[in-house]
Amino acid sequence: MVDLKTQYERLKSDIDAGIREVIESTQFVKGPQVSRFQEHLAEYTGAKHVIAVGNGTDALQIALMALGLRPGDEVITPTFTFIATAEVVALLGLKPVVVDVDWGTMNMSVEAVRKAITPRTKAIVPVHLFGQCADMEPLLEIAREQGLYIVEDACQAIGARYTFSDGTVRQAGTMGHIGCTSFFPSKNLGCYGDGGALFTNDDALAEKIAAIANHGCKVRYHHDKVGVNSRLDSLQAAILDVKLRHLDEFTAARNHAAAYYDEVLGSDPRWLIPERQAHSTHVFHQYTLRMTGIDRDSVQQQLKEKGIPSMIYYPVPLHMQKAYQDARYKEGDFPVAEQLVRCVLSLPMHTELDNEQLEYITQTLRALQ
Numbered sequence: 001m002v003d004l005k006t007q008y009e010r011l012k013s014d015i016d017a018g019i020r021e022v023i024e025s026t027q028f029v030k031g032p033q034v035s036r037f038q039e040h041l042a043e044y045t046g047a048k049h050v051i052a053v054g055n056g057t058d059a060l061q062i063a064l065m066a067l068g069l070r071p072g073d074e075v076i077t078p079t080f081t082f083i084a085t086a087e088v089v090a091l092l093g094l095k096p097v098v099v100d101v102d103w104g105t106m107n108m109s110v111e112a113v114r115k116a117i118t119p120r121t122k123a124i125v126p127v128h129l130f131g132q133c134a135d136m137e138p139l140l141e142i143a144r145e146q147g148l149y150i151v152e153d154a155c156q157a158i159g160a161r162y163t164f165s166d167g168t169v170r171q172a173g174t175m176g177h178i179g180c181t182s183f184f185p186s187k188n189l190g191c192y193g194d195g196g197a198l199f200t201n202d203d204a205l206a207e208k209i210a211a212i213a214n215h216g217c218k219v220r221y222h223h224d225k226v227g228v229n230s231r232l233d234s235l236q237a238a239i240l241d242v243k244l245r246h247l248d249e250f251t252a253a254r255n256h257a258a259a260y261y262d263e264v265l266g267s268d269p270r271w272l273i274p275e276r277q278a279h280s281t282h283v284f285h286q287y288t289l290r291m292t293g294i295d296r297d298s299v300q301q302q303l304k305e306k307g308i309p310s311m312i313y314y315p316v317p318l319h320m321q322k323a324y325q326d327a328r329y330k331e332g333d334f335p336v337a338e339q340l341v342r343c344v345l346s347l348p349m350h351t352e353l354d355n356e357q358l359e360y361i362t363q364t365l366r367a368l369q
């Protein structure tokens with residue numbers, strides 16, 4: 001599904017130099033590499049503040065803590081996403097309220113969000129699934145009208161650009177009150193371990209986030225709030241700083257592969273290719289087909305026999321996960337997500353796919369019975 005080895009070999013001299021610099025300095029935690037990377041990522045994304053943390057899940061948790069939400073407050077998330085989005089809501093004693101997604105984009109349905117709002121709703125967490133922005137303009141409008149916070153889960157969408165109706169362009173993670181991303185190795189900007197970051201344009205929130213991520217203190221050993229210990233280490237920051245310089249090139253390589261898949265697979269009536277939205281670029285964290293005229297599991301099995309990996313992201317929607325069983329929800333409540341979990345199949349997608357591999361994958365798919 002990914003080829004991190006070939007990518008490393010291409011960037012080896014710079015990455016090795018960055019790693020060596022950290023080891024020789026022995027500033028493994030809070031080294032200058034971390035602040036340098038935060039500054040570069042702020043420049044790249046256009047976010048006023050970037051606070052690097054231990055992973056993307058921590059970023060989401062810290063975001064909700066910084067907003068001062070209280071137990072019982074409702075937070076709206078899509079039901080078709082990675083578990084982390086709802087996990088942190090539940091961990092903090094907040095109430096996850098799940099909504100259905102759109103069939104074409106697989107992103108949170110704006111209509112469904114509108115209907116899910118109650119007097120206890122405090123925040124919306126749109127997930128920019130598979131690398132394409134959720135429809136942020138109407139979501140931000142709803143949030144403004146209703147006095148809600150927006151925390152973007154941009155873990156799969158770093159570098160995706162959203163265009164507003166007035167022509168303004170903003171990057172994934174920089175449109176809501178807080179944005180969160182992950183540097184898990186297979187993410188579009190991945191480190192060699194765990195990592196994550198929060199984005200915000202709000203000075204007061206940035207200060208709160210930094211304090212919460214650091215045991216709830218601004219002045220060492222003086223703890224104003226209950227916080228957590230979550231930080232990006234210097235080695236990961238050094239690696240990410242090198243890879244950030246190549247992020248546009250990584251995104252272009254992913255888009256090349258996606259365009260190839262679109263071209264060869266687009267005309268086959270047995271599946272649907274990912275729907276592109278006019279308002280967002282796509283950074284193709286995943287290239288996900290919807291199998292509509294052929295059995296998905298049989299396709300996956302046949303691909304496997306030909307040496308082609310594929311993955312089901314995601315096989316179970318949040319409202320049907322055992323840990324998240326809730327009397328409010330039952331099977332059938334979110335028909336689009338329930339249909340998607342039965343038909344989605346993600347193809348190999350990474351920065352090192354060459355035309356020969358793409359041809360083998362696409363021709364194998366087309367030849368399936």
Ligand SMILES: *Cc1c(COP(=O)(O)O)cnc(C)c1O
Pocket residue numbers: 055056057058081082084085127153155156181182183184194195196
């Ligand atoms: C990867 C991911 C996360 C969690 O990131 P980690 O760094 O693995 O904690 C959260 N949400 C989504 C949508 C993700 O893809």
